[in-house]
Amino acid sequence: MVAVVLLVTSSGGSGALAGVLGACITAPHLLGPFVARPLDLARDGRKVIAAACLLYATALTAGVLTYGHAPAVLTGLLLAAAGTCGPLLTGGISSRLPAIVGPRPRLRAQRRAQGWDVATYGIGGTVGPSLVAALSGWVSPTAAALALAVGAAAAAGGILLLPFTAPSHGGDRSAILRPGATLALIARTGPLRRTVYLTMIVALSVATLPITAVHMTKILGIEPATAAVLTAAYGLGNLTGSIGVMVFPLTGDPDRLMRRLALGVVAGLLTVTASPAFAVTASAYALTGILNAFFFASTLAARTEYAPSGARSQVFIWVAALKITSGSAGTALAGSLTGVTVRLPLVAGLLAVSAAVVVATVETRLTRADEKRP
Known part of the structure; x- marks a missing residue:
């Protein structure tokens, strides 16, 4: 999306056109669940993903080369x-993880x-935009997009080098759920349902950080360009958290882990909101990135352990699609709320995540109480 926006703006195109073409890259992710079923149906899911890679490359190349030479x-x-x-x-690709780890992995190996x-x-997320920025400056935005x-x-x-996994349907394709049926399965399965709404609300909340960073430079008394440092601090924190999860794999029930780590994200957002100085704000951005990486790992564990084998790919992609859509909504929300007060998007985000954790906790306890009844 960064490459597309640079392509438009560097050639004199309007910000509105850049936004629309950028949205053309992200908005179709909501269609993910409807293109996911072939992955569960295929005899070799690797070929489906490889074909998607080639189609992505072809369509992106054609889109970039037609810009300015054909109708928008x-x-x-x-x-x-x-x-x-x-x-x-x-x-x-994430749905292939169980095949990579092996048929009967130790829990620690799976979490790592x-x-x-x-x-x-x-x-x-760190290297991609950096590569685009570098190539756009050295050559052109077109070259950057083509490199991607x-x-x-x-x-x-x-x-195609990933391990082969036999199809879960065992030859009976009628056993593979359709997108609507998969969504209904998620809705009625408590752990998967909680995975979806916790993932969506956390994604919505952290998506406010880049927009808020730009506006916080005003109240912190620093140059607007310094907002890039805050965003980079979040990205570096996210990468650090990812490494942390590799070195110290998560342990315990994913359902419980998601709730606890979502509260960790709340703590990070609260620190950003209350920070009085730039150094503290940058540290708070990095802390939030670390905690969000741990939370993301817990949602992957939940998808792996709670999704039925016949719909695992669709569950992974449903959650991924809803997460990206929710993140886009968070960006739009931040853009509107910062006009009221700079910290309002952060406050709204941490309250939303806190409420989601409360709902998930109550829901879990009610379920356990029902199970204990004779």
């Missing part, structure tokens, strides 16, 4: 085609592998 609508459609493949490149998975998101397309194409080969 065509460029938008091509970028949307790339965005539709996005969920298979995120949640789809989930830490590695979290790290790939952290590294990608080459990376996606190369990833197709890497996907």
Whole structure:
């Protein structure tokens, strides 16, 4: 999305057009659950993800090269085609984790592998924009976007090197749930339901941080450009947290871990809100990034352990799609609330996460009480 926005703005395009074309990359992630079923149906899911990588690379290349030489609508459609493949490149790859770890892994090994998975998101989220910024400055935004397309194409080969997993349907494709049925399964399965709404609300809350960083420079009395330092501190914290999960794998029940670590994110947001000076704010951003990485690892553990084998890919992608959508909503919310007061998005976020944890805790206790009844 950064590459697309730079491509438009550097050529004199309007901010509105840059926003619309950027949204063409992210918005189609909501369609992820509807493209996920072929992953569960396929005899070899690796080929589905590899094909998605190649289609992503092709559509992104075509979209970038047509910009300025064809109607913007065509460029938008091509970028949307790339965005539709996005969920298979995120949640789809994460769903292969059990096959990589092995059929009967020790819990510690499985959790460490989930830490590695979290790290790939952290590294990608840090290296990707940095690469785009560097290539845009040295060559052009077009070259930066094309480099990303080459990376996606190369990833197709890497996907095929992952261990093969026999299809969970055992030849009976009718056993694979459809997207609506998968969502209904998530809604009626307590741990999966809690995974979804905790993931969504935490994503919405932390998505306010980059927008808030820009406006907090005013009340901290520093240059607006320093907001990049705060955002980088969050990214570095997220990457540090990912490494922490690898070195010290999470232990315990994922359902409980999610609630506790979501409260950790609340503590980080509260620290950002109350910080009186730039150094404290930067540290608070880094702390929130660390805690969010641990929370993300707990949601991966929950998806792995609570999703039925016949719908695991769809569950992973449903959660990933809803997370990205919720993050986009958080960015929009922050943009509107900062007009009222700078810290309002942070306060709204930490209150929302706290409320979600309370609901999840009450729900869990009621379920346990029902199970104990004769």
